Amino acid sequence: MGDYPSRSDNATAGDLGVTSRHAQGAGAGVYPSSNDEPPVGGGGALPKKARFSVETAFRALSTAAGAMVLVIIVAIAAFLVSKAVPALQKNNGNFLTETTWFPNDAEPVFGIAALAFGTVLSSLLALLISVPIALAIALFLSHYAPKRLATPLGFVIDLLAAVPSVVFGLWGRDYFQQPVRDFSIWLNEYFGWLPIFGGEGPFGQSIMLGALVLAIMVLPIVTSLSREVFQQTPGMNEEAALALGATRWEMIRTAVLPYGKPGVIAAVMLGLGRALGETIALALTLGITFDISFNLIQNGGNSIAANIANSFAEANATGRGALIASGLVLFAITLVVNMTARAIIYRRREFRDSAA
Amino acid sequence: MAKRIEASNVSSYYGDFKAIDSVSMTVEPKTITALIGPSGCGKSTFLRSINRMHEVLPNARIEGRLTIDDQNIYDPDVDVTAVRRMIGMVFQRPNPFPTMSIYENAVAGLKLNGVKKKSILDEAAEKSLRAANIWDEVKDRLDRPGAGLSGGQQQRLCIARTIAVEPQVVLMDEPCSALDPISTLAIEDLMFKLKDRFTIIIVTHNMQQAARVSDKTGFFSIDKTGDPGRLIEYDDTQKIFSNPSQKKTEDYITGRFG
Numbered sequence: 001m002g003d004y005p006s007r008s009d010n011a012t013a014g015d016l017g018v019t020s021r022h023a024q025g026a027g028a029g030v031y032p033s034s035n036d037e038p039p040v041g042g043g044g045a046l047p048k049k050a051r052f053s054v055e056t057a058f059r060a061l062s063t064a065a066g067a068m069v070l071v072i073i074v075a076i077a078a079f080l081v082s083k084a085v086p087a088l089q090k091n092n093g094n095f096l097t098e099t100t101w102f103p104n105d106a107e108p109v110f111g112i113a114a115l116a117f118g119t120v121l122s123s124l125l126a127l128l129i130s131v132p133i134a135l136a137i138a139l140f141l142s143h144y145a146p147k148r149l150a151t152p153l154g155f156v157i158d159l160l161a162a163v164p165s166v167v168f169g170l171w172g173r174d175y176f177q178q179p180v181r182d183f184s185i186w187l188n189e190y191f192g193w194l195p196i197f198g199g200e201g202p203f204g205q206s207i208m209l210g211a212l213v214l215a216i217m218v219l220p221i222v223t224s225l226s227r228e229v230f231q232q233t234p235g236m237n238e239e240a241a242l243a244l245g246a247t248r249w250e251m252i253r254t255a256v257l258p259y260g261k262p263g264v265i266a267a268v269m270l271g272l273g274r275a276l277g278e279t280i281a282l283a284l285t286l287g288i289t290f291d292i293s294f295n296l297i298q299n300g301g302n303s304i305a306a307n308i309a310n311s312f313a314e315a316n317a318t319g320r321g322a323l324i325a326s327g328l329v330l331f332a333i334t335l336v337v338n339m340t341a342r343a344i345i346y347r348r349r350e351f352r353d354s355a356a
Numbered sequence: 357m358a359k360r361i362e363a364s365n366v367s368s369y370y371g372d373f374k375a376i377d378s379v380s381m382t383v384e385p386k387t388i389t390a391l392i393g394p395s396g397c398g399k400s401t402f403l404r405s406i407n408r409m410h411e412v413l414p415n416a417r418i419e420g421r422l423t424i425d426d427q428n429i430y431d432p433d434v435d436v437t438a439v440r441r442m443i444g445m446v447f448q449r450p451n452p453f454p455t456m457s458i459y460e461n462a463v464a465g466l467k468l469n470g471v472k473k474k475s476i477l478d479e480a481a482e483k484s485l486r487a488a489n490i491w492d493e494v495k496d497r498l499d500r501p502g503a504g505l506s507g508g509q510q511q512r513l514c515i516a517r518t519i520a521v522e523p524q525v526v527l528m529d530e531p532c533s534a535l536d537p538i539s540t541l542a543i544e545d546l547m548f549k550l551k552d553r554f555t556i557i558i559v560t561h562n563m564q565q566a567a568r569v570s571d572k573t574g575f576f577s578i579d580k581t582g583d584p585g586r587l588i589e590y591d592d593t594q595k596i597f598s599n600p601s602q603k604k605t606e607d608y609i610t611g612r613f614g
Contacts, residue, residue, distance in 0.1 A: 147414075236451040240514070243409055244465035244521060245441030254464060258455035 080328050087321025095325065101290050101307065103322035104315055110322045112304070112329045114290045119303040119330065122207050122282065123275035125296070126214035131268055133215075134222035141223075142230035143252060154227065161220035169284030172213035173205075177285070180209045184297035199298040205287040207301040213281050218271040225270065229263030230256055262345040269341035276334055279305035304330040358385035358555040359425040359442075359524040361406060366420035367584070368401045368410055375401040377584035378420070381574055383525075388547060388556045390566035390593065393576030393608070398585025399559045400448075402576070403527050406557065407443035408436050424524065441469065444523035448530040450510030452502035452517070458485075459498040461513055465521035480520050487553075488516035489546050508539020515546065519554070526550065528558040532565065544569050563609055567597045575605045 088095055090108050098111020137157065141150045181204035184197075191197040233256045241251040257264075283306035287299035308323045315323060361383040368376045376398035383389045391399040404410040405418050408429060422429045429439050444465075452461045462481040463471075471477060481498070485491040490512040494505070502513055511531055518526060528547075532540040540562075547556060547569050560566050566573050574590040589602045600606045 234451070234454075236447060236449060237453055239409065239412065239447065240451045240453065240517075241464075241468070242412055243407065243440055243445040243447075244468055244517070245437040246468045247437055250468050254468060255453060258453070261455070 080324050080331075083321050084325035084328055085321075087318045088325055090318050091322070099290050099292055101311070101322075103319040108318050108322065112326050114292050115302055115304045115307050115326055116329055116333065117292045118207070118286070118301050119276055119305070120333065121294070122210045122214060122286070122301060122303055123272055123278075125207065125211035126218055126275045127268060127272055129211065130215035130219045130271065131222055134219050134267075134271075135226055135264065137219075137223045138226035138230055139252060139256070141227050143248065143256065154224065157220045157223050159220075160216075161224070163217075165217060165278060165281045166284075168213050168217055169281035172209060172281060172285040176213065177204050177209055180204060180206070180212060184208060187297055196294050196296045199295050202299050203297050205285065205299045205301075206295075206297050207286070208296045210282050210285045210301055210303075211296075213285050214275045214278055217278065217281065218275050221274060222267045222271040225267035226260065226264050229260040229267070232263075233259045265341055265344055269337060272337055273334055276330065276337070277305055278303075279309045282306040283309040358553065360385050361443075361525060361555065361557070362421075362423045362426075363402075363406070364421045366402065366405060366418060366422055368398070368405050368418045369416065370413065371415040374584040376405075376576075377586050379576075379587045381587060381590050383555060383557060383572070385555050386551055386553075387571040388551055388558065388569050390570035390573045391557065391559045391576060392561070392563060392566050392573060393585070393588075394578070395561075396581065396585070397576040397578045399574075399576045400529050401585070402587075403529055403557060403559050404445075406525070407440050407445055407527055409440070409445060411436075441465075441521055442523055443525040443527060444518035444521065446511070446515050446518050446526065446528045446531045449534050450507055450514050452505075452510050452513050454501070454503045456502055457499045458494050458502045458505070458513060461502040462516050462520055464517055469521060484516040484520035485513075487519055487550065488512045489542060489549070490516060506539070508535045508542060511535060511539065511543060512546065515543070515550075519550065523554065525555040525557065528556065530559050530561060533561060540565070563597075567593060573597070575600075575602070575608060577604055577608065 087103065087108070091098075091103075091110060092107050093100070093109040093111050095111050097113050098109060099114035101110045101115070102108060103110040141154050141157075145153065184203035184206065185201075187197045188199065188201070188203065192199075237255040237259065238251055241254040244254075246254055282303045286301040286303065286306055288302050288306070288310060289300040290302060291300065293300060304326045308327060311319065312323055363382075364380045366376065366379045367374060379398075379402055381389075391403065393399050401410060406422060406429070410416050410418060418430065424439075424442065428434070429443075452458075453464060456464060459481050460467075462485055463477045466477060466480055471480075482491060482495075485494060490509055493509060494500075494513075502510065505513060511534075515526075515531075532543050535543065544565065547558070550556060558566075558570065570593045572591065573593040573596040575588045575596065576585045577588045578585045589596065589600055589605045591601070595601075596605060597609055600609065
């Protein structure tokens with residue numbers, strides 16, 4: 001007990017020393033300028049907190065950056081709504097159910113139904129085609145291919161994602177259309193009894209062509225993201241499956257696919273996002289008609305984004321407002337898709353979180 | 357149920373690197389054999405060679421002969437998945453499948469082998485979880501994630517998963533190194549219980565554990581980094597820990613080396 005008073009005396013002395021050292025400036029105080037000062041790591045009382053520091057500045061900067069996102073989104077939404085509402089008020093048709101698009105007439109009639117339908121149909125079809133192929137490629141790259149092959153092949157896949165969409169569009173329109181037309185004629189001949197392959201023609205510039213081009217564009221995104229996810233499967237889980245007597249495919253089914261499921265869903269949704277928003281490739285490959293039809297092979301089809309690209313140049317004020325309104329609908333569709341994906345991912349959250 | 361493992365002149369390689377050199381030992385059925393030795397001496401590599409998990413790593417291969425009841429494990433005609441089903445393995449870190457429930461983890465091996473009938477799976481799940489001394493702790497939450505259990509429970513779940521497929525031999529690669537002393541004790545008790553049904557080979561860094569649980573002990577060592585590991589001495593545990601015939605073994609178990 002007798003020691004305590006003298007120790008607290010020392011502490012007071014140290015406290016003074018440190019405080020005066022900090023008075024010289026926070027930065028300078030890090031290195032002792034003379035031997036009298038206490039060493040950096042200890043000695044004396046705790047130093048005072050700096051009032052303004054890099055920490056404070058960085059915190060402010062990152063908060064501002066975060067807030068900026070919200071400001072930008074609100075600003076865009078406000079702009080879109082303010083442009084869309086006047087056009088919607090002049091609309092003589094029901095915007096949600098009308099299939100025609102005559103916003104530039106004296107008596108404007110326009111509706112989103114056909115466009116939204118075409119957007120969703122072409123995108124879903126594109127996913128239906130590309131996702132199985134993408135997952136197969138991803139599994140091949142992550143678990144089957146030797147490293148010497150997987151690395152360059154993965155690079156080529158990523159390169160495919162870098163091809164501009166207008167190039168895909170032109171390629172689809174000028175080159176890919178012919179084989180798709182031939183295939184469509186064949187489908188029509190033998191499977192014409194199915195409504196989706198029916199019709200009298202002409203064939204080619206169809207939802208099928210648009211969806212195939214979209215599928216090729218979506219493929220690299222889904223492939224490289226799924227591949228990343230599959231590669232992250234903990235090695236010890238793969239070994240656990242193998243040690244139980246699993247073949248390679250059984251190991252993938254037991255350890256890799258369940259583990260990667262949320263990531264794959266996210267990858268598919270990103271692909272769907274790209275497909276829904278794709279503009280110029282569809283503007284070039286679809287037949288541009290305004291009707292709701294499940295026929296995949298007849299000339300026709302349209303999408304919200306393609307319609308905006310095709311009609312914006314000739315649109316008057318009401319026409320532009322109408323196009324902006326259609327853009328809002330596209331935004332809403334994307335939002336719903338994203339929220340659905342999140343709901344799916346979070347459903348079995350506890351199984352995933354406890355794994356971490 | 358349990359079978360004899362016989363290794364003669366087994367050498368394992370990672371590419372050009374020779375990890376173990378010419379190991380020969382015979383492991384009798386229904387015994388516990390401990391493999392001890394300093395880090396990097398090849399105990400785990402040898403263990404993984406026994407159920408052909410060594411070759412899972414790229415460029416890994418072995419030379420020599422390994423038999424289970426006189427059948428060559430490395431015969432080119434042998435189905436490697438059958439070998440692994442016969443020789444189960446428990447790993448250093450508990451590795452239940454993170455996306456599966458406790459129940460699904462316990463029967464994962466059976467499902468891999470095509471068992472689909474619910475009644476059989478239910479029975480096997482209860483039997484193996486009971487055998488792994490974890491049934492009472494999990495019976496009310498079989499549908500909860502296996503990865504949500506404590507480390508010791510996870511390891512016992514992994515043991516249940518391994519023995520659910522009724523292997524002949526159970527290999528354990530430092531099964532307690534990530535566990536606290538109480539969980540370790542639980543696993544050791546479990547090993548005594550499993551000894552009646554399985555041949556057990558355990559790699560451990562814990563010499564007290566080797567002395568406590570094993571019937572026979574093999575001491576592996578390396579001369580210096582980069583050299584292959586060798587089996588220095590293999591004998592009754594009693595003898596290894598009281599009167600080893602090799603100087604190196606004595607140095608290691610008395611703590612003068614490694």
